[in-house]
Amino acid sequence: MKTAIIGYGVVGSGVYEILKANAGGIARRAGKSIEIKYILDIRDFPDHPESGLFVKDYSVILNDPEVEAVVETMGGVRFAYDYTREALLRGKSVVTSNKELVAEHGHEFFALAREHNCRYLYEASVGGGIPLIRPLARCLAANEIESVAGIINGTTNFILTKMYRENQSFETALKTAQELGYAEKDPSADVEGRDVCRKIAILASLCLGKRVRCEDIPTEGIGSVSVEDVSYAEALGCSVKLIGRAVFKNGRAGVSVEPMLVPKACPLAGVEDVFNAVAVKGNMVGDCMFMGRGAGKLPTASAVVADLIDVAVRGGYSDEFSWEDCGSAVFDPAETESQFFVRVAPAGEKAAAERFPDAELIRGVSDLGFVTDTMSETALKARLAGMDGVVSHMRIYR
Amino acid sequence: MKTAIIGYGVVGSGVYEILKANAGGIARRAGKSIEIKYILDIRDFPDHPESGLFVKDYSVILNDPEVEAVVETMGGVRFAYDYTREALLRGKSVVTSNKELVAEHGHEFFALAREHNCRYLYEASVGGGIPLIRPLARCLAANEIESVAGIINGTTNFILTKMYRENQSFETALKTAQELGYAEKDPSADVEGRDVCRKIAILASLCLGKRVRCEDIPTEGIGSVSVEDVSYAEALGCSVKLIGRAVFKNGRAGVSVEPMLVPKACPLAGVEDVFNAVAVKGNMVGDCMFMGRGAGKLPTASAVVADLIDVAVRGGYSDEFSWEDCGSAVFDPAETESQFFVRVAPAGEKAAAERFPDAELIRGVSDLGFVTDTMSETALKARLAGMDGVVSHMRIYR
Numbered sequence: 001m002k003t004a005i006i007g008y009g010v011v012g013s014g015v016y017e018i019l020k021a022n023a024g025g026i027a028r029r030a031g032k033s034i035e036i037k038y039i040l041d042i043r044d045f046p047d048h049p050e051s052g053l054f055v056k057d058y059s060v061i062l063n064d065p066e067v068e069a070v071v072e073t074m075g076g077v078r079f080a081y082d083y084t085r086e087a088l089l090r091g092k093s094v095v096t097s098n099k100e101l102v103a104e105h106g107h108e109f110f111a112l113a114r115e116h117n118c119r120y121l122y123e124a125s126v127g128g129g130i131p132l133i134r135p136l137a138r139c140l141a142a143n144e145i146e147s148v149a150g151i152i153n154g155t156t157n158f159i160l161t162k163m164y165r166e167n168q169s170f171e172t173a174l175k176t177a178q179e180l181g182y183a184e185k186d187p188s189a190d191v192e193g194r195d196v197c198r199k200i201a202i203l204a205s206l207c208l209g210k211r212v213r214c215e216d217i218p219t220e221g222i223g224s225v226s227v228e229d230v231s232y233a234e235a236l237g238c239s240v241k242l243i244g245r246a247v248f249k250n251g252r253a254g255v256s257v258e259p260m261l262v263p264k265a266c267p268l269a270g271v272e273d274v275f276n277a278v279a280v281k282g283n284m285v286g287d288c289m290f291m292g293r294g295a296g297k298l299p300t301a302s303a304v305v306a307d308l309i310d311v312a313v314r315g316g317y318s319d320e321f322s323w324e325d326c327g328s329a330v331f332d333p334a335e336t337e338s339q340f341f342v343r344v345a346p347a348g349e350k351a352a353a354e355r356f357p358d359a360e361l362i363r364g365v366s367d368l369g370f371v372t373d374t375m376s377e378t379a380l381k382a383r384l385a386g387m388d389g390v391v392s393h394m395r396i397y398r
Numbered sequence: 399m400k401t402a403i404i405g406y407g408v409v410g411s412g413v414y415e416i417l418k419a420n421a422g423g424i425a426r427r428a429g430k431s432i433e434i435k436y437i438l439d440i441r442d443f444p445d446h447p448e449s450g451l452f453v454k455d456y457s458v459i460l461n462d463p464e465v466e467a468v469v470e471t472m473g474g475v476r477f478a479y480d481y482t483r484e485a486l487l488r489g490k491s492v493v494t495s496n497k498e499l500v501a502e503h504g505h506e507f508f509a510l511a512r513e514h515n516c517r518y519l520y521e522a523s524v525g526g527g528i529p530l531i532r533p534l535a536r537c538l539a540a541n542e543i544e545s546v547a548g549i550i551n552g553t554t555n556f557i558l559t560k561m562y563r564e565n566q567s568f569e570t571a572l573k574t575a576q577e578l579g580y581a582e583k584d585p586s587a588d589v590e591g592r593d594v595c596r597k598i599a600i601l602a603s604l605c606l607g608k609r610v611r612c613e614d615i616p617t618e619g620i621g622s623v624s625v626e627d628v629s630y631a632e633a634l635g636c637s638v639k640l641i642g643r644a645v646f647k648n649g650r651a652g653v654s655v656e657p658m659l660v661p662k663a664c665p666l667a668g669v670e671d672v673f674n675a676v677a678v679k680g681n682m683v684g685d686c687m688f689m690g691r692g693a694g695k696l697p698t699a700s701a702v703v704a705d706l707i708d709v710a711v712r713g714g715y716s717d718e719f720s721w722e723d724c725g726s727a728v729f730d731p732a733e734t735e736s737q738f739f740v741r742v743a744p745a746g747e748k749a750a751a752e753r754f755p756d757a758e759l760i761r762g763v764s765d766l767g768f769v770t771d772t773m774s775e776t777a778l779k780a781r782l783a784g785m786d787g788v789v790s791h792m793r794i795y796r
Contacts, residue, residue, distance in 0.1 A: 018540050018682050028607075029539045029718065123537065129683035131529075131537030139521065139529030141427045142416050142703030209426075267689060270668055284416050284700035285527035285690065291665060292686035302682035305540030313718070320427065320711070 001030070001312045004038040004061040006083055007074030008045065008054075011097045011124070014301025015071055015308075026305065030312035034305075037067055062086055069311045071304060072096040081105055088112040088120065093315060095307035097124035097300055103198040107211045110322035117317045121307035126199040127152055127276050129299030130292035131306075136206055136280065137320050143282030145207045149245035149397070150278030151271050152199045154295045155183045155190040156222050156242045160259075161272045163230050164239060170225060182274055192221035193242065193257040200244030203278070204253045206321060207246065210329035212253055218333060219257040229343075229394065232369050233261050235362055236341065239269040243397060247336050256333035260397040261341055267291075268397065334377035339396040342380075343369040348389025355383055367391055399432050399710045402459040404481055405472030406439040406452075409495045409522070412699025413469050413706075424703065428710035432703075435465055460484055467709045469702060470494040479503055486510040486518065491713060493705035495522035495698050501596040505609045508720035515715045519705035524597040525550055525674050527697030528690035529704075534604055534678065535718045541680030543605045547643035547795070548676030549669050550597045552693045553581045553588040554620050554640045558657075559670045561628050562637060568623060580672055590619035591640065591655040598642030601676070602651045604719060605644065608727035610651055616731060617655040627741075627792065630767055631659050633760055634739065634794075637667040641795060645734050654731035658795040659739055665689075666795070732775035737794040740778075741767040746787025753781055765789055 005012045019026065019034055027033040038061050039045075039053045048054065061067055070087040072094050074080045080101050087094050088109060096102065102122045109120040123133045127150070136145070151157050155177055162173035174191070177183035189195045197219045204212040222242050233240045238261040246255040262269040267289050271277040276294025281287050293299040344352045345367050352361070352370060359370035367389075372380060377395070384390050403410045417424065417432055425431040436459050437443075437451045446452070459465055468485040470492050472478045478499050482492050486507060494500065500507075500520045507518040521531045525548070534543070549555050553575055560571035572589065575581035587593045595617045602610040620640050631638045636659040644653040660667040665687050669675040674692025679685050691697040742750045743765050750759070750768060757768035765787075770778060775793070782788050 022540060022542055022682070025542050026540060029535075031717070129680075130686055131533040134537050135529040135533055137427075138708065139532050139704050140700070141707045142420060142424060142700040144420055144423050267665075267668065270665065282527075282700065284420070284696040284703075286694075286697055288528055288688070288690035290686070290688055293684045296684075298682040299684055302538070302540040302680065305682075306537050309539045310536065313716075314712075318711075319429070 001032055001034050001068050002037040002066045003034060003069045003071060003308060004040065004067050005036060005071045005073060006040040006058070007072065008039050008041040009073065009075070010297045011300050011304065012071065012073035014297040015073065015304050018298065018301050018305045026309060030309040032312055034308055034312055037064065058083060062090055067092060068315060069093040069095060069308055071308065072098055073304065074098065077101055077104060084109060085112065088116055088118060091116040091118045093119040093121070093311045095121045095304055095311065097304055099125040099198045099202060103201045103214055106202070106205065107323055107325040114317045118315065119311055119317060121310060121321065122202070123307050124300050124303035126202050127278060127290070128292070128294040128296060129302045130276060130278070130290050130294060132203070132278055132290055133206060133321055135290060136203065140280065140282050140285060143284045145248055146281040146283055147245065147247045148203050148207060148278060148280050149243055150276065151241055151268060152244050152276050152278065152294060153190055153196045153242060154274035154276060155187065157271065158182050158274050160222060160225070160240055160242065163225070163227060167227060169227055170223065191223055193219045196242060196244040196257045200246055200255055200257060204246035204255045205323040207248060208251070208253050208329055209323050211323050211325040212246070212255055212329055216328065216330045217255045217257060220259065222259050224392070225259050228364055228366065232341065232343070232362065232364055236261060236371065237264050238262055238396070239264065241268060247333070249331065252329055252331045254331045254333035254336050258395060260395045262397040266397060337374050337376050338398065339374050340372045340377070340380050340393045341369055341396060342372060342384070342393045343367055343391035345389035345391055348387060351388045355387060371396065399428070399430055399466050400435040400464045401432060401467045401469060401706060402436040402438065402465050403434060403469040403471060404438040404456070404459070405470065406437050406443065407471060407473070408695045409698050409702065410469065410471035412695040413471060413702050416696065416699050416703045424707060428707040430710055432706055432710055435462070456481060460488055465490060466713060467491040467493060467706055469706065470496055471702065472496065475499055475502060482507060483510065486514055486516060489514040489516045491517040491519070491709045493519045493702055493709065495702055497523040497596045497600060501599045501612055504600070504603065505721055505723040512715045516713065517709055517715060519708060519719065520600070521705050522698050522701035524600050525676060525688070525690070526692040526694060527700045528674060528676070528688050528692060530601070530676055530688055531604060531719055533688060534601065538678065538680050538683060541682045543646055544679045544681055545643065545645045546601050546605060546676060546678050547641055548674065549639055549666060550642050550674050550676065550692060551588055551594045551640060552672035552674060553585065555669065555674070556580050556672050558620060558623065558638055558640065561623070561625060565625060567625055568621065589621055591617040594640060594642040594655045598644055598653055598655060602644035602653045603721040605646060606649070606651050606727055607721050609721050609723040610644070610653055610727055614726065614728045615653045615655060618657065620657050622790070623657050626762055626764065630739065630741070630760065630762055634659060634769065635662050636660055636794070637662065639666060645731070647729065650727055650729045652729045652731035652734050656793060658793045660795040664795060735772050735774050736796065737772050738770045738775070738778050738791045739767055739794060740770060740782070740791045741765055741789035743787035743789055746785060749786045753785060769794065
């Protein structure tokens with residue numbers, strides 16, 4: 001099978017490396033060899049061992065009937081959207097690591113793939129190399145999925161781990177992450193939760209079969225998490241984790257991105273550094289967890305290549321990883337019940353004791369906090385309305 | 399798609415329940431409804447809501463051309479072997495939870511399935527409801543798998559957890575497990591490691607594409623693990639876990655079943671009670687882990703039903719989960735290098751200090767122990783040969 005890589009950055013070059021390094025095993029499992037016929041990039045790579053593969057004109061790839069599959073590792077939406085569309089229109093399958101594109105336009109591409117009997121696959125878009133999309137769609141197919149929740153951003157998990165293990169402030173931990181290459185110069189997409197938002201939108205859409213829009217997902221990052229939050233967490237036997245979660249009920253999803261307190265007894269609490277993990281609850285299988293490296297050149301590229309092998313094994317359209325855009329598919333995640341941890345300034349102690357008479361107060365360095373009963377966030381906000389000295393509240397994962 | 403369940407025990411009745419309870423979602427994902435046309439069991443179930451489905455004569459099922467797939471949840475080899483064979487000979491796909499049969503005769507059934515263009519699937523045979531077979535074969539297809547290691551027996555993991563958390567002796571913990579229904583009256587297959595042996599044989603065979611025979615796997619159970627071993631483990635920052643492991647090198651596998659000391663930093667160490675987990679190392683993806691309920695009626699049945707859905711989606715033969723019997727495919731796992739923990743009686747202290755001059759001695763209640771450098775078990779045994787007072791040695795997982 002001939003393929004073309006479009007976008008020769010970190011992931012694209014990883015795909016090249018894997019197809020070379022593991023060629024024998026890949027051909028055995030794919031039933032045929034997978035050959036790179038073109039690489040498209042605006043830059044020149046004169047020292048590349050196969051510099052003859054590079055092209056700058058996409059139409060060369062589109063018009064070559066030998067190319068059955070296109071690897072889209074460009075990232076971004078602007079060019080990748082047109083490039084993906086044009087490939088699918090010609091019946092060429094597209095495999096991608098581009099989470100933004102999948103979250104925003106996946107539904108259009110599935111429809112095009114169906115029409116032109118090819119495939120649009122995106123295993124690499126969530127959780128890097130961790131098998132997630134196939135296990136959710138195929139292995140747990142006997143289940144109604146009740147919830148999907150995960151640590152799906154390595155940068156923020158690294159920062160939170162540093163804050164917890166080494167007592168670093170958010171700013172210092174972010175700087176460390178940048179120095180190690182785990183965070184970008186502009187870290188806002190990670191830190192503000194937009195990256196997690198796209199990924200949980202993909203997982204929720206897949207489980208539901210209906211598009212969940214990023215704009216329908218209340219998204220909170222970790223910028224407001226302080227060292228004091230982390231030490232409260234410790235006192236409660238919890239870790240602070242940035243959790244993307246979708247809870248399913250009556251054909252709708254309550255989806256959110258927010259820092260949560262994860263009790264240590266829960267396997268997600270022990271997922272540290274740049275590791276990612278996703279916990280799935282099925283109505284028959286109960287709890288499952290998938291864990292591994294959620295980013296990085298070769299892990300991500302290995303998921304892209306798994307999709308390529310899938311195309312080689314069966315290139316024609318298949319419905320199993322798709323969703324449609326049916327308008328709103330969500331309910332307000334503030335309706336999902338949990339316990340919450342509430343922080344109040346010393347001045348609010350009396351009011352807290354009055355409004356939450358059963359709660360035990362925990363004293364921190366600068367203020368105090370308590371754990372509520374199980375209730376919705378809507379109910380919590382009503383209870384807190386007008387109360388003096390409320391500093392913050394955080395959901396407790398379960 | 400019409401199917402027949404043969405063997406209406408715990409898993410078989412779970413399959414029935416799931417096909418009823420999740421019928422809508424299953425039909426959507428399978429592209430057609432999956433209907434149970436027959437249930438074969440030697441027992442009578444007069445109070446069953448669909449008692450008309452029960453038959454006692456297998457030929458009714460075999461001779462009904464409408465039955466496309468047979469669910470073999472009989473267990474054991476004697477009858478299940480013939481029943482599976484006869485179904486495949488007629489081009490009926492078989493899905494199973496029968497690990498003994500898959501480990502012993504899988505290679506014959508794959509060949510038959512190929513010949514008669516049907517399938518033999520066995521996701522439920524290892525790790526209950528945890529997706530394992532598909533992720534290994536499909537999602538990690540871009541990788542050369544370097545090792546697979548796991549906690550794949552809930553009974554022994556429950557016993558070891560009790561010994562560790564509550565300081566129970568092996569005998570007491572086993573009794574607790576039996577009272578809770580986690581261990582059978584005759585617990586030997588679990589406790590002596592034979593159950594793990596079959597499961598790791600299946601995973602190793604799948605990764606290798608060549609049959610790994612159970613008789614080629616050195617198998618040690620947990621009967622000799624004492625409370626003192628568990629407290630040494632604690633002192634070393636480890637947990638004692640019964641690990642089935644396959645390490646792959648040059649087209650062969652070094653496979654073993656043995657209690658190991660698992661460092662707490664390793665995610666496998668935190669897998670407690672009846673939970674199962676499998677860690678996979680791929681040459682591109684690095685470390686991944688899959689965790690969940692490794693046994694139980696509905697989790698196991700949910701994996702069987704996932705296989706049924708796969709048959710409904712594409713019934714014809716596919717090579718991806720198969721292996722062949724090519725004679726010996728193993729190397730001696732004693733050649734695999736690790737650190738080891740060695741226990742010696744007080745009388746052996748001097749000899750230990752002489753033979754392992756760099757090792758730091760740790761004093762236990764009745765004897766002492768030390769951690770070796772990294773070496774093969776063969777080399778360790780040579781170093782220990784003739785040494786006074788050696789009590790035991792245990793491999794340290796990494």
